[in-house]
Structures are given as C-alpha cells and as structure tokens.
Amino acid sequence: MGLASIWRYILAGLGLAALLVGIVTAVYLTLPQPAPGPDLSRSKKTANGLFVASFEPERGVVRQGELQSWLLTLKTAAGAPVEGAAITVSGGMPQHDHGLPTSPQATDYLGQGRYRIDGVKFTMSGWWQLRFAVSAAAGSDSVVFNIVL
Amino acid sequence: MRWLISVASLLALAALASVGGCGEPQFSDAEKKTIASLALNTLPSLKPDTTNQYADLPAAAALGSTLFFDGGMSRDGTVSCSTCHKIDRQFQDDLPQAVGVGHTNRRTMPLAGVARNPWFFWDGRRDSLWAQALTPLENPLEQAGNRAAFAHYIKKRFGERYERIFGLLPDLSAVPANASPLGSDAEKAAWNAMPTGQQEDVNRVFANIGKAIAAFERSIEPEQTRFDRFAIDLATGAAPQGDAAFSPEEVFGLKLFIGKANCVTCHNGPRFTDNSFHNTAVPPIDGLPPDRGRVDAVAQVEADPFNCLGKFRDGDESACRELRFMVKDGPQMMRAYKTPSLRGAASRPPYMHAGQFATLEEVVAHYSKAPPSMEGVSEVHSLDLSERERAALVAFLKTLSD
Secondary structure, three states, rough: HHHHHHHHHHHHHHHHHHHHHHHHHHHHHHOOOOOOOOOOOOOOOOOOOEEEEEEEEEOOOOOOOOOOEEEEEEEEEOEEEEEEEEEEEEEEEEEOOOOOOOOEEEEEEEEEEEEEEEEEEOOOEEEEEEEEEEEOOOEEEEEEEEEEE | OOHHHHHHHHHHHHHHHHHHHOOOOOOOOOOOOOOHHHOOHHHHHHHHOOOOOOOOHHHHHHHHHHOOOOOOOOOOOOHHHHHHHEEEHHEOOOOOOEEEOOOOOOOOOOOOOOOHHEEOOOOOOHHHHHHHHHHHHHHOOOOOOOOOHHHHHHHHHHHHHHHHHHHHOOOOOOOOOOOOOOOOHHHHHHHHHHOOOHHHHHHHHHHHHHHHHHHHHHOOOOOOOHHHHHHHHHHHHHHHOOOOOOOOOHHHHHHHHHHHOOOOOOOOOOOHHHEEEOOOOOOOOOOOOOEEEHHHHHHHHHHOOOOOOOOOOOOOHHHHHHOOOOOOOOOHHOOEEEOOOOOHHHHOOOOOOOOOOOOOHHHHHHHOOOOOOOOOOOOOOOOOOOOHHHHHHHHOOOOOOO
C-alpha cells in the first residue's frame, strides 16, 4: 500500500465530512428561528422609573396549577425600601386573550420593602403577565412582569 | 483497506439518514416532557382536607358510602347519589342531563379524582367536596329533600353510627319534620320559625352528612390506562409492550393533542384538566333554563353557609385560599364551564355540561371549527383540522379509556 492510496482515503473522508457539514448547516438554516421572547427579568424599574421592583416565588419554584405566594420587593430608585405601598394586581395571558384564573392580592408586608402577593396560580403553560399598580409616598407607578411556563 | 471505505460510506450514510429525518425520534424532548406531565404516575398523593376532620376516617367513609347508595336520602325515597353517579359507569349516568326526582339542566360528572378539585359542579358553585355533596340533597330536581328531614332520618336510621363518628346528635324533638332555608314555602316558613340554635344544630348534622359522603368519595381515584403505560415506557426508554404500544394513528393524535390542536393548554396535568373555567362556545340547549355558567356561580359559592369561610369548616382559614382569591367578575366568566378530565371520557358519551355532543367526533369537530359563543367570548380559535387529524385525536382520546 503506497502513500498515495492513504491520501485517497483521507481525501474521501474529508469530502464526506464537508458534505455532512453542508447538509447540517442547510437543515439548521431552514429551521424556524425562535421569535424573541418577552423580557423575563425578575427585577426591573417601574414604568416611570419611580421604583425598582423584584418579583420572585416565595418558595423559589413555580408550580403550574398550584396556588402560590410570591414576593414583590419595592425599592426607590435610590435603593431605599418602599413602605406602606398600596398594591393592586392584574394580568393574564396576552396570547390567549384572557385574564388571571385567580385574583392575587398583596396580603402582608414583610419589612424591607417586601410584600407577599398571595393567590397566584398559573393554570396552563405559556406566556403570563402580572401587572402591579403601586402607590406609595413617592408617587404611583406600575410594572409588568412576564412569566413563561 | 477496502473494508475501511465500506465502513466510512456506511457511517456517512447513517449520518445522512439521521439528518435527513429517516431515523428521526418519535417525539422531541419538549414533547416527551409534556407527555410525562400527563401520566398518572405524576399524580401526587391526595392531600388531607383540613376543612373536613373526618375526611380520612374509615368509619366516616363507611357511613358516607351507605348514605351515597341510600335511596332514603331523598324526598320520595328512591333517589340517592348513586342514582346519577352509577358505580359501574364511572359514577356518571350516560344521560345528556341528570334525572333525579326531576329533570336537571346539567350532565352528571364522573367522580374519579373528584377530591382533587378546587371547585365543584360544572360552574364551581361549591368549594369543597362536602359542601358539594349537600347540594343535590336539597335540589328539588335531584334528591329534593330538606335538611330537617335528613337530620331526623339520620337519627332514626344511623343514629349510633353517626354518634360514634361525630359525637352526640342534638335534641331534634322540637325540630319540624320538614324545614330548610332552600325548600318549599312551607319548609322555608318552618325553618324561619326555628330558633337560631336549633337551625345551627340541624345545619351541623347536615354538614356532617356531607363530610361523611366526601370521606367516601375521596377513595374514588383515576385508574391507569393504556396512555399511562405508553407514557411510562416513553419516559424510561423501554419499548412499549402489548397494548402499551401505540398505533401510528394514536401517536399522531397524541402529537396533535399536545401540539397543533392545543388541547393540552387546558387539559393539562395527570388529570387532563387545569381545574379552571372557560367559555368554549358550547351552545345552549333549547328548552333548558338560561345557563350562564361561572358568572352566576360566584355569588352562589359566596352565599353558601357551608363554604370554606363559614362556621362548619374544620381547621383554620388558611385552607380557604381558593375562595379568598377567587375571580369574582370579568367578561371571561360568561358561559365559562369547568375543564373536565379526559380520563375515561371516550367511554362515557354524551359530552359537555348539558350533553350537547353525542360523540367525541362531534366534540373534536366543535373545537376544530371554533364557532363564536352565543354569549360572552369563546377562548377557542379555529384549527381547521383535516378529517385524518380529527380521527387521530379521537383515537388518542380512546387510549385514556382502555
């Protein structure tokens, strides 16, 4: 067996590999590209920048179909906890054109700007929105959190 | 060296085939995850019902079972819970609308897994299994009794059994034979003439009847189906054996169910229900009284003296979060009805809250077409499923009954 024939095999192998890469690329490019999803951050400025709001499930995990409590933490833009805020909750599923299956409420103030939002339930997978209208000494503002299950 | 070329060519061909789709796996990882979430083995164990301290007491379940099948628990002595909730028919009656003492306007619901519901009846007008069990007892079209008569009946027939579970029966000697705040004019008048303490005594016995029946009903749970065996094999990677193997049509139906047809949006979790209420444009039936679904049930559950916030609840108020955080208004409640479980559905036509559809084919055709709602707004969007797709969905639904 000469050197030339080994080169033949290497060349054939390279050719096949190149063909494979080409096909994989073609398949990948023709796949539907995922649309950019909604902003999923759990901490953000309120619409007019009055507060910084964070929203987390109280027990760390989101479970579909269960009534859960979440924590809404409100700070001023300067970082001071917001106390005595009046909070109303609304929301729904933008793609299904319906509201929330429950009426979550701010039930307790836990100190350090943390409010317990109880009665949150996500009954189906998909894109949910929770909107908080907040009134406090600094003024009124609102914030929307997106949750995708 | 020739064999090396052959091996390389074979490898290349295999790679091409897998990229080209011939060896494509049956389900994507996302689909597998959804299928696993529907399998019965993900159903958590039944939580205690702290509002009913007798819920898991065998003696209470035994008395509840006796009452469930007892025709004496009705005005004319012939109708029991089991008249409509037939034990050999998934605890339903195969009729478009239930028939008790009279003809009702709603389809009897099957009972498998009923203790897991947050809301009861098609419209959720009761918030606990024991409060639910009381309602047909006094409905003039169902058992048509009244709570004073039930209290007397319990004392006469089951006094000893009752007292072993719930403690001493109250003195009923001065309680009228027939009286109820919900009964006929004469029964209402008799009720209103009773002193408050006496009314409360009767209400307490009545509530305990519901708690005993609920204790029995907690034992009625969904059973494993072909779908569950298929799902377990899919999750573990085992090749489905015997009837756990799905036909290509059943696989296609399952893919549609969790994909294009969007069924799983509401029929989710191991019970195939989101326990919520939706307007899906199911048409009203001529000749039946007006029925607006969830929108009218909210006031009824709030006014129910046996609801979670009422004085007959055991345990503390922390069990009442469903009622406390209930949605009370909004356009989405008009003609919204509970998402029923699909387990066993294929073998219990007719379908929907008043038996509007005679077959699963009609149900699937309705969702495919998605007509507008008579009143309120339907949440369903047209799917335009082909005949083959509709048939595949029905084939899949049957795997939840085998």
